Structures are given as structure tokens and as C-alpha cells.
Amino acid sequence: MAEFNLPINSIVKPGKHFPAPEGAVNTRKFSIYRYDPDTGANPRVDTFDVDMDTCGPMVLDAIIKIKSELDASLSFRRSCREGICGSCAMNIDGVNGLACTTALADIDGDVAIYPLPHQPIIKDLVSDLTNFYAQYASIEPWIKTDTPAPPDRERLQSPADREKLDGSYECIMCACCSTSCPSYWWNSDRYLGPAALLASYRWIVDSRDDATGERLDEVEDPFKLYRCHTIMNCAQVCPKGLNPAKAIAETKKMLVERRV
Amino acid sequence: MANLRTPLSVAKGRGSSGSGTEHFWHQRITAVALVPLVIWFCFSVAALPAMDHASITAWLSAPFNAILMIAAIIAIFFHASLGLQVVLEDYVSQHGIRTIAIIVVKLLCFLLAITGVFSVIKIALGS
Incomplete structure (x- = not known):
């Protein structure tokens, strides 16, 4: 059945308070949210008072400032700070998003920051996305062809066919969508989730790919694909x-079209 | 002991079952059928002269009403069994319990549909 009784150390307790510097x-x-599986202690929520006069405008600026000035043990992923690497995906103010492109001005009141929902936690805001990446690999996100490329040029694609990839090739695999999806929370062992299915679609509609049928066969499954109930959290948080x-x-x- | 299978092998699992589209398609067809059937049912029951046993059985004895009622019963229980199966697959994670629950729901829907259809026929043919 669903997990009505949570494990004892999954209960989040109040944590330490870090006041702002004098003045x-x-x-x-x-x-x-803070959690270190190695200590065996329950997760806790630490509170930090951040001096906003010396803090940058984005959520990432604030957590970098917290790590530099208040608590160096705070763990999170970050890299590009411009919304293209997808590393700093986390749950900010109850909504999944990238810390680097979420403005502090757009959040009312206190700022609550949790890791991406319903994933194993490595430490603090760093969630374990092993299964998420493996699901992406499982849809074989590369071109598959039966016909060799022309010897003297690349495979051609009409501008109209290229346009079909718009809206799916831009995915940065940050996992905001999949981890916001209730179907993915309950069945991520079998449901591929929005990110992997978007990637799958990107290759299904690619005019240069010869494996359209095999790709459709691969996702035709009550769990891999049909767990999607059009909840639309994925589109809302992307x-x-x-x-x-x-x-x-x-x-x-x-x-449906290929059998009706 | 930690799972020694590779993450890719875990993600691939037992592969694709190659089904699900039929379920999805049938759920849509029954939903489309139920839109006019439910509207018809509500309006024609509301239009009955009286809400008593005699007027209901008289209404159901008309062949047109009996046929649409049977169609509605079949569509409702087919749709319900498909929908409840999805709910069980979503929320019951223990595989054994899930399978038993799906079997019970399917058989129950089948039984209720037959009961409904038989009742309509019995009333319509007046025996």
C-alpha cells in the first residue's frame, strides 16, 4: 500500500538558527532543509538571517552567501549560475525551480528551500538523481539510422522538420519537471517521467531518425508512458x-493513430 | 546489501509491455459515449411525470429508453473498471495487493454491469 507510516528518521525537525552578522x-x-545520511540524525530545517543589503538578487546568490558567511557545511549543487546547466534545481517556496534564475524579489516573505521532492538525499539540497539519469539513458537519446549518411554532406532536414524539435531539444535535464510530478513520486521505478518522455519525443519526431517505430514500441507501456495523467506540474515548473x-x-x- | 545491478538495468526493468494504448483509447471512447448518455439519462429522468416505481418501470419499458439505458450501464462499468485500475496502479505500490485489487474491481464491475443489464431487460420485457 501507499506509505502511510513514514520511517522514523524521515520526520523533519526544527534545526539551528544562524543570526545575521552584527549591524x-x-x-x-x-x-x-538539512540532512546528512551519514550521521543517522533526522533531517532538520535550519534558519538563516541573511543581510539583504550585501546579497545578490537571486536565490542562488543567497545560498552561496549562506555557505560563505554563515554555515560552510551547507551542501548544494551549482555551476553555471545562468540557467543552462540545471545543477541548482531545488524546491524553492514550494515550487521546483533553478536557484540561479529564481529572483528573491518574486518570493513573498521568508524563503523556504528544500531539495527536489521525493528523491533520495545525498546531503542537504543534493538529491540522488541516478535513476532519473538512467531513465534518460534508457530512451537511447541519440540518432539511430538504418541508412548511412551521404558521403559528401550531413543528413539534411527541412526547416519545417527542424521546427518540430523546438520545445523539446532545449531540455537541460534539471529534473524540476519529473520531481514535481505526483505520478513520478508514486511510480518512478517504472514511470519514465516527463523529462525522459520529452527526450523520447524529441527523437520520435526527428525526421532524420529511422527508429521512430522502435522508439514508440519502447514507451508503449502502462507504466513507462501511461502513468502521465496530464497533471501539468511539469509544464508549470519547467x-x-x-x-x-x-x-x-x-x-x-x-x-493511438498507428493502431486505429 | 546494496543493489549491484547497474542503474540503467534497473531503469530498463523488464522492458516495455507493448500495451496501454488500448486501455487509454477505450477509456476515451467510453468517456465520449458517456457524455450524451448521461445528459440523456438526467434529462429524461427529470422529465418523468412522477418519481415512483410505476413511472420508472413504464419509462424503462420503452425500447428506446431500455436500449440507451443498457448502453449507459455498459459504458459506465467499462469506464469505471478502466479508471479504477489506473487508481490502483497509481496508489497501491505493493504488487501482490495491487494485482488482487485489480482482479476484484474488474470482476465486480463485470458483475454489476450484468446485473444492471439483466434488470433493464427484466423490466423492459415485463416478466
């Missing part, structure tokens, strides 16, 4: 403004 006047409270739900619906449509 800070314009402070803002950040509540951040930091790149993509719509995985539409790609999944198009995939279902193609599956």
Missing part, C-alpha cells in the same frame, strides 16, 4: 518554459 539592518529569513505534458500527449496520440 545588518535589512535581513531576510531563509529556512533550509525553468526553460517547455511543455513535457504536450510532448507526452503527442506521443500517446501517435500510438
Whole structure:
């Protein structure tokens, strides 16, 4: 059955408070999920008072400032700080997003920061995305052809066919969509999730790919694909403004069309 | 002991079952059928002269009403069994319990559909 009784150490307890340095006047409270599986202690929510007069405008600026000035043990992933690497995906103010492209000004009141929902935690805001990446690999995200490329030039694609890839090739695999999806929470062992299915669709509609049928065969499954119930959280949270739900619906449509 | 299978092998699992589209398609067809059937049912029951046993059985004895009622019963229980199966697959994670629950729901829907159809026929043919 569903997990009605959570394991004892999954209960999140109040944590430490880190006050702002002396003299800070314009402070803002950040509540951040902390968990270290190695200690065996329960997860906790630490609160940090951050001096906003010396803090950058984005959520990532604030957590970097917290790590540099208040608690160096805070763990999170980050790299490009411009919304293209997808490393700093986390649950900010109850919504999945990239810390680097989420402005602090767009959040009302205190800022609550949790890791991506329903994934194993490595430490603090670093979630274990092993299964998420493996699911991406399982859809074989590379071109598959039976015909060799012309010897003197690349494979051609008409501008109209190239346009079909718009809205699916831009995915940065940050996992905001999949980890916001209730179907993915309950069945991520079998449901591929919006990110992998968007990637699958990107290759299904690629005019240069010869494996369209095999790709459709591969996702035609009550769990891999049909766990999507058009909840649309994926489209709502995607930091790149993509719509995985539409790609999944198009995939279902193609599956129906090829048998009706 | 930690799972020694590779993450890719775990993600691939037992592969694709090659089904699900039929389920999805049938759920849509029954949903489309139920739109006019439910509207018809509500309006024609509301239009009955009286809400008593005699007027209901008289209404159901008309062949047109009996045929649409049987169609509605079949569509409702077919749709319900498909929908409940999805709910069980979503929320019951223990595989054994899930399988038993799906079997019970399917058989129950089948039994209820037959009961409904038989009742309509019995009333319509007046025996």
C-alpha cells in the first residue's frame, strides 16, 4: 500500500538558527532543509538571517552567501549560475525551480528551500538523481539510422522538420519537471517521467531518425508512458518554459493513430 | 546489501509491455459515449411525470429508453473498471495487493454491469 507510516528518521525537525552578522539592518529569513545520511540524525530545517543589503538578487546568490558567511557545511549543487546547466534545481517556496534564475524579489516573505521532492538525499539540497539519469539513458537519446549518411554532406532536414524539435531539444535535464510530478513520486521505478518522455519525443519526431517505430514500441507501456495523467506540474515548473505534458500527449496520440 | 545491478538495468526493468494504448483509447471512447448518455439519462429522468416505481418501470419499458439505458450501464462499468485500475496502479505500490485489487474491481464491475443489464431487460420485457 501507499506509505502511510513514514520511517522514523524521515520526520523533519526544527534545526539551528544562524543570526545575521552584527549591524545588518535589512535581513531576510531563509529556512533550509538539512540532512546528512551519514550521521543517522533526522533531517532538520535550519534558519538563516541573511543581510539583504550585501546579497545578490537571486536565490542562488543567497545560498552561496549562506555557505560563505554563515554555515560552510551547507551542501548544494551549482555551476553555471545562468540557467543552462540545471545543477541548482531545488524546491524553492514550494515550487521546483533553478536557484540561479529564481529572483528573491518574486518570493513573498521568508524563503523556504528544500531539495527536489521525493528523491533520495545525498546531503542537504543534493538529491540522488541516478535513476532519473538512467531513465534518460534508457530512451537511447541519440540518432539511430538504418541508412548511412551521404558521403559528401550531413543528413539534411527541412526547416519545417527542424521546427518540430523546438520545445523539446532545449531540455537541460534539471529534473524540476519529473520531481514535481505526483505520478513520478508514486511510480518512478517504472514511470519514465516527463523529462525522459520529452527526450523520447524529441527523437520520435526527428525526421532524420529511422527508429521512430522502435522508439514508440519502447514507451508503449502502462507504466513507462501511461502513468502521465496530464497533471501539468511539469509544464508549470519547467525553468526553460517547455511543455513535457504536450510532448507526452503527442506521443500517446501517435500510438493511438498507428493502431486505429 | 546494496543493489549491484547497474542503474540503467534497473531503469530498463523488464522492458516495455507493448500495451496501454488500448486501455487509454477505450477509456476515451467510453468517456465520449458517456457524455450524451448521461445528459440523456438526467434529462429524461427529470422529465418523468412522477418519481415512483410505476413511472420508472413504464419509462424503462420503452425500447428506446431500455436500449440507451443498457448502453449507459455498459459504458459506465467499462469506464469505471478502466479508471479504477489506473487508481490502483497509481496508489497501491505493493504488487501482490495491487494485482488482487485489480482482479476484484474488474470482476465486480463485470458483475454489476450484468446485473444492471439483466434488470433493464427484466423490466423492459415485463416478466
